[in-house]
Amino acid sequence: MRVQDCASAQLGNQQFMTISAEDFKQGMRRLGGAVNIVTAANEGVWAGLTATAVTSLSAEPPRLLACVNRQGATYDTISRGRKLAVNVLGVHHKDLAMRFAGMNGEPEDERFDGGDWSADTGCAPVLKDALVSFACDVENIMDVGSHGIVIGSIRSINVASGNPITPLCYVDGSWAQLTELL
Ligand SMILES: Cc1cc2nc3c(=O)[nH]c(=O)nc-3n(C[C@H](O)[C@H](O)[C@H](O)COP(=O)(O)O)c2cc1C
Numbered sequence: 001m002r003v004q005d006c007a008s009a010q011l012g013n014q015q016f017m018t019i020s021a022e023d024f025k026q027g028m029r030r031l032g033g034a035v036n037i038v039t040a041a042n043e044g045v046w047a048g049l050t051a052t053a054v055t056s057l058s059a060e061p062p063r064l065l066a067c068v069n070r071q072g073a074t075y076d077t078i079s080r081g082r083k084l085a086v087n088v089l090g091v092h093h094k095d096l097a098m099r100f101a102g103m104n105g106e107p108e109d110e111r112f113d114g115g116d117w118s119a120d121t122g123c124a125p126v127l128k129d130a131l132v133s134f135a136c137d138v139e140n141i142m143d144v145g146s147h148g149i150v151i152g153s154i155r156s157i158n159v160a161s162g163n164p165i166t167p168l169c170y171v172d173g174s175w176a177q178l179t180e181l182l
Contacts, residue, residue, distance in 0.1 A: 032171030035089045037100045038066050039125040040074055042081030046112055046125050047074040050101035052170055053147075054086055062154040064134060067147045073108055075148055082138040084152050085124035088131040089168040091177045097168060126158060131165060133158045
């Protein structure tokens with residue numbers, strides 16, 4: 001393992017050695033996460049992507065955030081339509097996750113041909129059998145480098161019934177599932 005000594009990395013007046021994109025990616029491979037599909041809608045057009053950079057932000061008021069690449073169609077649709085939904089995936093959604101990450105070669109405008117989706121007027125698409133879906137209005141977007149931090153004000157929550165709860169995870173470049181520690 002490569003250990004970077006912060007003191008030796010300091011270059012003069014409070015400047016730090018540049019971390020390469022490759023260093024960043026290698027480190028982030030260890031940050032395992034739950035897999036979601038973030039969707040957006042604008043004037044009847046849907047967009048969506050697979051995302052692990054999603055987190056709870058605040059219970060009062062109910063807010064979440066998602067980090068979305070600014071180069072893609074989903075960011076564009078979120079920015080214009082100001083609606084998003086976070087659909088938390090189960091292990092049975094692996095193929096869908098690959099589809100919305102562009103890993104299966106489908107054209108981007110055919111992503112929603114997979115999965116069972118619904119959307120109320122003025123909302124982003126919700127995956128009917130997601131572990132849970134959060135439909136949001138966009139409260140704010142902060143652009144930071146390549147990504148936008150999208151803050152969603154949660155308007156409705158759809159929790160799937162039934163057990164066990166088996167979230168789809170991604171770590172070290174592989175799809176994974178959780179096992180209980182005894
Ligand atoms: C496991 C996994 C997690 C991902 N997480 C994110 C993420 O949090 N944010 C993001 O912008 N892209 C993420 N991506 C990449 C997008 O899913 C992919 O680039 C997608 O094709 C972008 O679609 P778009 O062009 O509609 O924006 C992830 C991909 C995978 C496989």
